[in-house]
Amino acid sequence: MTDIHEMSADTQVALMAQGKLSAEELMRATLTRIGEVNGALNAIVALRDADELLAEARAADQVSGRGALHGLPVAVKDLADVAGLVTSEGSPVFAGKVAKTDALHVARMRAAGAIFIGKTNTPEFGLGSHTFNPVHGVTRNPYDEGLTCGGSSGGAAVALASGMVSIADGSDMMGSLRNPAGWNNIYGFRPSWGRVPAEPAGDMYLHRLSTNGPMARCPADLALLLNVIAGPDPRQPGVFAEETFSAKATDLRGKRIGWLGDWGGVWPMEPGILDLCQAALNVFEKAGCEVELVPMPFSREALWESWTTLRSWSIWADLKPLMQVPETHRQIKDTGVWEAERGAALSAEQVQQASEMRSAWFRTAAALFDRYDALAAPTAQVWPFSVDQPYPTEIAGQGMDTYHRWMELVIPASLIGLPALAVPAGFGTNGLPMGLQVIGRYGNDQALLTLAETYHHETLWPQRHPPKR
Secondary structure (H helix, E strand, C coil), rough: CCHHCCCCHHHHHHHHHHCCCCHHHHHHHHHHHHHHHHHHCCCCEEEHHHHHHHHHHHHHHCCCCCCCCCCCCCEEEEECCCCCCCCCCCCCCCCCEHHHHHHHHHHHHHHCCEEEEECCCCHHHHHCCCECCCCECCCEECCCEEEEECCCCCCHHHHHHHCCCCCCEEEEEECCCCHHHHCCEEEECEEECCCCCCHHHCCCCCCCCCEEEEEEEEEHHHHHHHHHHCCCCCCCCCCCCCCCCCCCCCCCCCCCCECCCCCCCCCCCCHHHHHHHHHHHHHHHCCCCCECCCCCCCCCCHHHHHHHHHHHHHHEEEEEEHCCCHHHHHHCCCHHHHHHHHHHCCCHHHHHHHHHHHHHHHHHHHHHCCCCCCEEEEEECCCCCEEECCCCCEEEEEEEECCCCCHHHHHHHHCCCCCEEEEEEECCCCCCCCEEECCCCCCCCHHHHHHHHHHHHCCCCCCCCCCCC
């Protein structure tokens, strides 16, 4: 029998519903696994008291009505509030701050029966794709503990890959669900904008770049969590109507995938990444898809200018209250200060021009989806790098002009809110995992789950090649 900590969330829920597994047994197995591996990996932070968790699990076993996540131990990304738990956001500014209420998607998970065991580690304020911060330290890659796990949903990805949890939430602004999924041999799904509503607070129109989404070791579990956290919120605009998602393998004959590769040769890539991702695309071809190389569909620099303008503007809006107080300003990491100050210096005309470029790219992408059912690209331009390196400063001899330029290939989806699902692409000759992002038409999230499940059925990468621990 498969060890409890290796089971999918869907299987765990089904066994509990059948009376073949209790929530208490699952919690004990979870805490045992965390005790075995978390000390070295540092994925789960602010772990709750074991006796309290076991008591909650026993109480769950006495409940007759069961939600979709009933009895599942869940650790929430440390950017989202969980009532009664610390939300540090990886920053000394918020170290020790206990949340009074649940974030919207957390409240939905709680209502579905999840038992919150703690938080998953993230970079400070979620900025950067390397999970380290001065509050909780660095999270390590379970495939090589000397290397980064990615970010900003790095703690969630490591907790999944190493079997500490079976399902996890994450968030994605600049690849934060996709990059760590690729580097940890799991799945990460950035849904369409508005699929998973954000908090109904502050501005709800201008700064739409990030979204919450599910992470898992199989697409069926992505659908399980997406069905819980997705759905309209009457307090905010621009959200999708209710929809039920599923992951079922299907006949892919006649489907067309456009391979973006290195964006016509302008995205620098470390050796081996494109070859590995093209091998992953061969799986789709064997399933009946037609894969075609797409010439550069839009200006690289126009995308980058639009993205960095709107991102910096958004980060300034988020960090402004902290930046205006000298005591908290001093506690923000250098890259956060740089980006917020850049945003503060922008003119209204620059922001308008960035929005116009974003609109032009959306129209171009919409035309691409008249030809292709999905687009594909790697999840990262580099392999996992040393935990001692804050971020890559060059790729294949090309210097990086910002702390996040090395993640440039995630912005075509992020900039215009397209759904993008990271699937494991396998392992390079260096023994390290990499991912492939499959990007869909806006609103067509279900089609990506179908593609991913068919791919998963043929590969089973997370199950066939878990970390050796």
